[in-house]
Amino acid sequence: MNRTTLIFLFAISETVTASSGNIKQKPNVVFILTDDQGYGDLACHGNPHIKTPNLDKLYRESLRFTDFHVSPFCSPTRAQLLTGRYPQRTGVWHSIKGRSLIHRDEITSADIFKNNGYNTAIFGKWHLGDNYPFRPQDRGFEEVLVHGGGGIGNTSDYWANDYFDDTYYHNGKPKKYKGYCTDVWFDEAIKFIEKKKDERFFVFLSTNAPHLPYVVSEKYKKLYTGIEPGLLEFYGMITNIDDNIGRLRKKLKELKLAENTIFIFITDNGSSRGAKVYNAGMRGTKGSEWDGGHRVPFFMYWPNGNINSGRDINILTAGMDLLPTLVELCNLKRTKHPKFDGMSLVPLINGGVNSWKERTIVIDNQRVSYPIKYRRTSVMTDRWRWVNGKELYDINKDPEQSNNVSPYFPVVVEKLSKIYDIWWEDVYQSTKKKYEIIVGSDKENPSFITSHDLHGGAVWNHDQVLAGKKCGGYWEIFVETDGMYDISLRRWPREFNFPITSQPQVPVDLKDFFYFSSSSSYASTNDKSKKISATQAQLNIAGQHLVKHIPDNILGNAGINYDITENGEITAVNFRLRLMKGSTKLSAWFVNGRDDGDIAGAYYVYITKL
Numbered sequence: 001m002n003r004t005t006l007i008f009l010f011a012i013s014e015t016v017t018a019s020s021g022n023i024k025q026k027p028n029v030v031f032i033l034t035d036d037q038g039y040g041d042l043a044c045h046g047n048p049h050i051k052t053p054n055l056d057k058l059y060r061e062s063l064r065f066t067d068f069h070v071s072p073f074c075s076p077t078r079a080q081l082l083t084g085r086y087p088q089r090t091g092v093w094h095s096i097k098g099r100s101l102i103h104r105d106e107i108t109s110a111d112i113f114k115n116n117g118y119n120t121a122i123f124g125k126w127h128l129g130d131n132y133p134f135r136p137q138d139r140g141f142e143e144v145l146v147h148g149g150g151g152i153g154n155t156s157d158y159w160a161n162d163y164f165d166d167t168y169y170h171n172g173k174p175k176k177y178k179g180y181c182t183d184v185w186f187d188e189a190i191k192f193i194e195k196k197k198d199e200r201f202f203v204f205l206s207t208n209a210p211h212l213p214y215v216v217s218e219k220y221k222k223l224y225t226g227i228e229p230g231l232l233e234f235y236g237m238i239t240n241i242d243d244n245i246g247r248l249r250k251k252l253k254e255l256k257l258a259e260n261t262i263f264i265f266i267t268d269n270g271s272s273r274g275a276k277v278y279n280a281g282m283r284g285t286k287g288s289e290w291d292g293g294h295r296v297p298f299f300m301y302w303p304n305g306n307i308n309s310g311r312d313i314n315i316l317t318a319g320m321d322l323l324p325t326l327v328e329l330c331n332l333k334r335t336k337h338p339k340f341d342g343m344s345l346v347p348l349i350n351g352g353v354n355s356w357k358e359r360t361i362v363i364d365n366q367r368v369s370y371p372i373k374y375r376r377t378s379v380m381t382d383r384w385r386w387v388n389g390k391e392l393y394d395i396n397k398d399p400e401q402s403n404n405v406s407p408y409f410p411v412v413v414e415k416l417s418k419i420y421d422i423w424w425e426d427v428y429q430s431t432k433k434k435y436e437i438i439v440g441s442d443k444e445n446p447s448f449i450t451s452h453d454l455h456g457g458a459v460w461n462h463d464q465v466l467a468g469k470k471c472g473g474y475w476e477i478f479v480e481t482d483g484m485y486d487i488s489l490r491r492w493p494r495e496f497n498f499p500i501t502s503q504p505q506v507p508v509d510l511k512d513f514f515y516f517s518s519s520s521s522y523a524s525t526n527d528k529s530k531k532i533s534a535t536q537a538q539l540n541i542a543g544q545h546l547v548k549h550i551p552d553n554i555l556g557n558a559g560i561n562y563d564i565t566e567n568g569e570i571t572a573v574n575f576r577l578r579l580m581k582g583s584t585k586l587s588a589w590f591v592n593g594r595d596d597g598d599i600a601g602a603y604y605v606y607i608t609k610l
Helices: 053-061 074-083 109-115 181-195 218-224 231-254 319-329 410-432 462-466 508-512
Strands: 004-010 028-035 063-069 119-124 143-146 167-170 173-176 201-206 261-267 298-301 311-318 361-364 377-380 384-387 391-394 437-439 447-450 455-457 472-479 483-490 536-541 544-549 562-564 570-579 582-592 597-601 604-609
Touching: 028 074, 028 181, 028 231, 028 261, 053 231, 053 261, 053 298, 074 109, 074 319, 109 119, 109 201, 109 319, 119 181, 143 181, 181 201, 181 231, 218 231, 231 261, 261 319, 311 319, 311 361, 361 410, 377 410, 384 410, 391 410, 437 447, 462 508, 472 597, 483 536, 483 582, 536 570, 544 570
Parallel strands: 028 201, 063 311, 119 143, 119 201, 437 472
Antiparallel strands: 004 028, 004 261, 063 298, 143 167, 167 173, 261 298, 361 377, 377 384, 384 391, 447 604, 455 472, 472 582, 483 570, 483 604, 536 544, 536 582, 562 570, 582 597
16 A cells, blocks of 8 residues: 555553653554655645645644654555564565455454453554455454455445445445545544543554545645646545544544543555655655655654654654554553564653664565565665665665665675575565465355455456456465355446446446546546456366356346346356365456457455355
């Protein structure tokens, strides 16, 4: 994902504080994470174009980690923030293709807070898996309101959501909400806080904005007249977030919760749109190995901990440090846990900068199915950036990373190369593990899986589904119980119940759902979806290869083999078969047996344990 802004609202624990005083009451936590907002997409960081008065106020009141780094895009950043570990170690190094799923053995911040008596909730973007055991409700969150996939309009999101008056997943069930997406996340978070104000709570408020598609109301567009399309909407989305942050902070004050709340703001990667206008003097954008791709703001505000006046900490820190810091600040017990890669920042918060030991931190961008050594990599210390195994930059003298000094510092190059080699062999042991969607469980039945998580050629958004984009590959599956299963293959999701070979109109609301990208522009340039001329549906699972004909229509009862419209047209091809407990792979696709061969994978598959 992208650069996400994080705000952590937090009230700290009884015995561990950043100040010398004692806190008699454990904290509440609100964690706000915005998506694709870069370090330079804030007025307080010198951007002369954008309007962020509430974040500017937070900046003035906060402890600021100025050399804080996350991953260059969405899912890996979320994995490290929530586990305190290198995301690669957790199995998360991509945002699609089954590589955005935190391994089931990992422990999240929500697990830890829940086990320490907190009420836990998430509102907005999750992007770490839409199926059991990867969903937020499987990873410690008790109250869940999210869209599907990595953004509104992703394949696993509710069909034809467009940011306004959408249907989201509330505790696993679709529910329609009124209003703009960001406003809904904040509205529901505020309701939860009001309900739990006399108890302890941990709230993860993770906005999908300002990630593409770039969509916002006219009210916010008017603030940026004269700015080019795409950037105009991007800035408007950020100002809308800023307004909601101000509204939330006001509510916390009214509820008398603000004083003993740690409020943290972070973004999830470099700017996706704004860097070409202002990038705070850095090189690179979202996805980049340069600092502009992964250096992000981190503001912490906590009056009762004496963190309420502007102060900078210029030490190298990282997203995986957040959870260890919160564990210490809140005096949380961890009875079951993998080892943290991150470090608690409490010594730095308490002023121990001079005693802090220098360390080396690695980031990379592995938007591939299988990691490639030195692919878009930065090995970082307080002074150095060793990039892609080829270039060395003195970041203190050269923040724009324009002068490669590797020939002049061979000892530094050798040292950082050895550290990287050890790191690579360590964290990518995760490639030996399986990241299986579990079917046949009472935790999720039926299981609704989509081409977003296909290992191979994933189709990740509704626009690509409308375009009939070819995809193929497999899902990693674990069958939890022996028995009979129905597996239903669809071109369209059940809520958009059109025939497989039909050509429905592009939903009107998606005509203005702009990705500002040629790879996802079908809806804005076409009136009808692309027809796929499928004559067969094919399924591979557990050594069974099954084929069924797709007739033009069926008159009368379709039985268990097909779902049909009232006109007898085929909306789904169903396979009933026996599966045994264990690991397997599932492939499902539509073909034209006459001439075209393989047309497309099944974008939507429903698996029901009978």
